[in-house]
Amino acid sequence: MKERGLLIVLSGPSGVGKGTVRQAIFSQEDTKFEYSISVTTRSPREGEVNGVDYFFKTREEFEQMIADNKLLEWAEYVGNYYGTPVDYVEQTLQDGKDVFLEIEVQGALQVRNAFPEGLFIFLAPPSLSELKNRIVTRGTETDALIENRMKAAKAEIEMMDAYDYVVENDNVETACDKIKAIVLAEHLKRERVAPRYKKMLEVE
Amino acid sequence: MKERGLLIVLSGPSGVGKGTVRQAIFSQEDTKFEYSISVTTRSPREGEVNGVDYFFKTREEFEQMIADNKLLEWAEYVGNYYGTPVDYVEQTLQDGKDVFLEIEVQGALQVRNAFPEGLFIFLAPPSLSELKNRIVTRGTETDALIENRMKAAKAEIEMMDAYDYVVENDNVETACDKIKAIVLAEHLKRERVAPRYKKMLEVE
Numbered sequence: 342m343k344e345r346g347l348l349i350v351l352s353g354p355s356g357v358g359k360g361t362v363r364q365a366i367f368s369q370e371d372t373k374f375e376y377s378i379s380v381t382t383r384s385p386r387e388g389e390v391n392g393v394d395y396f397f398k399t400r401e402e403f404e405q406m407i408a409d410n411k412l413l414e415w416a417e418y419v420g421n422y423y424g425t426p427v428d429y430v431e432q433t434l435q436d437g438k439d440v441f442l443e444i445e446v447q448g449a450l451q452v453r454n455a456f457p458e459g460l461f462i463f464l465a466p467p468s469l470s471e472l473k474n475r476i477v478t479r480g481t482e483t484d485a486l487i488e489n490r491m492k493a494a495k496a497e498i499e500m501m502d503a504y505d506y507v508v509e510n511d512n513v514e515t516a517c518d519k520i521k522a523i524v525l526a527e528h529l530k531r532e533r534v535a536p537r538y539k540k541m542l543e544v545e
Numbered sequence: 546m547k548e549r550g551l552l553i554v555l556s557g558p559s560g561v562g563k564g565t566v567r568q569a570i571f572s573q574e575d576t577k578f579e580y581s582i583s584v585t586t587r588s589p590r591e592g593e594v595n596g597v598d599y600f601f602k603t604r605e606e607f608e609q610m611i612a613d614n615k616l617l618e619w620a621e622y623v624g625n626y627y628g629t630p631v632d633y634v635e636q637t638l639q640d641g642k643d644v645f646l647e648i649e650v651q652g653a654l655q656v657r658n659a660f661p662e663g664l665f666i667f668l669a670p671p672s673l674s675e676l677k678n679r680i681v682t683r684g685t686e687t688d689a690l691i692e693n694r695m696k697a698a699k700a701e702i703e704m705m706d707a708y709d710y711v712v713e714n715d716n717v718e719t720a721c722d723k724i725k726a727i728v729l730a731e732h733l734k735r736e737r738v739a740p741r742y743k744k745m746l747e748v749e
Binding site: 463465469491494495498501502504505506507508519521522523525526527529530531534535538539541542 | 667669673695698699702705706708709710711712723725726727729730731733734735738739742743745746
């Protein structure tokens with residue numbers, strides 16, 4: 342039996358650059374994660390291949406998947422459904438491969454319920470760290486603007502609580518390196534490694 | 546107040562190459578760990594500087610440190626005492642620096658009692674993984690030899706239980722990369738990062 346893969350969930354506030362970081366990770370040759378292919382009801386764009394870019398479904402099929410609990414998480418955007426098929430994720434993990442999901446915060450919370458053992462990484466906006474400077478140098482911005490930003494920042498920081506790790510997206514390359522370090526470290530945890538050695542000795 | 550540093554403890558069975566890996570890590574320019582300077586009763590060798598290579602002490606001074614609980618761990622080898630001074634480690638952690646300890650398994654267990662929040666990394670001999678092959682290809686080695694190796698392997702695997710991570714020393718450079726990934730990931734844990742953000746917002 343193969344060692345089960347890791348479920349890696351990258352999420353964070355909208356506009357933080359999740360997609361850019363995900364693309365950068367998958368453009369690196371040494372990346373061994375499997376990208377989780379989403380299910381969608383939107384029409385394929387030119388060049389998009391079913392089962393590669395997306396699993397394309399009708400609304401009826403998608404709603405049946407919802408009813409059958411076949412989606413790890415799903416949402417509706419501008420009239421189309423998008424979701425993560427649980428069977429694909431489960432099968433890939435069983436094959437011993439790490440699955441990489443890049444999703445919205447609401448979706449991540451749904452995934453956390455189904456896969457609490459997943460690796461939940463919060464991508465934080467660099468503006469969070471800059472906030473202090475902006476507050477200190479008040480006067481360059483209006484009070485209302487700063488107050489809005491403070492409210493948003495508080496909401497973003499509260500979101501973090503559901504995650505295992507926080508990576509600031511101040512630089513795409515650095516963010517990728519950090520995400521890969523997190524996944525590597527997770528594979529080296531004693532709870533994962535020791536049973537492998539113990540199993541080895543049973544060969545006797 | 547600075548964020549407290551991490552205590553990194555690298556240990557493993559004797560002969561596994563802990564010293565080589567430690568030297569390789571500290572020869573890398575981007576390494577930001579502070580090496581924990583040991584206390585010893587042995588005489589300084591040519592070129593060794595007190596407070597840099599070791600803290601050199603008399604036997605009486607060392608025994609006083611033991612009595613005063615000033616040592617995180619200590620042992621006696623070929624007539625000389627060696628130990629880790631708790632004040633130096635504590636002060637360096639408080640300064641926000643990561644402290645790196647490379648010690649024997651017995652010492653690591655002592656440190657774990659005093660600093661359970663430390664990062665305990667077990668360096669595993671690559672021979673452990675080769676064991677399976679050696680058992681499968683029996684005949685090339687005597688049964689007694691294999692049995693001895695099996696016993697040693699079982700003891701080594703049991704040692705792992707006190708550690709957080711296991712890194713196989715199949716290649717010094719890879720082992721260094723893994724250790725650094727573990728430390729980086731640890732710094733990105735939400736429990737460490739979120740309070741920093743929360744503190745930032747208190748500036749209001």
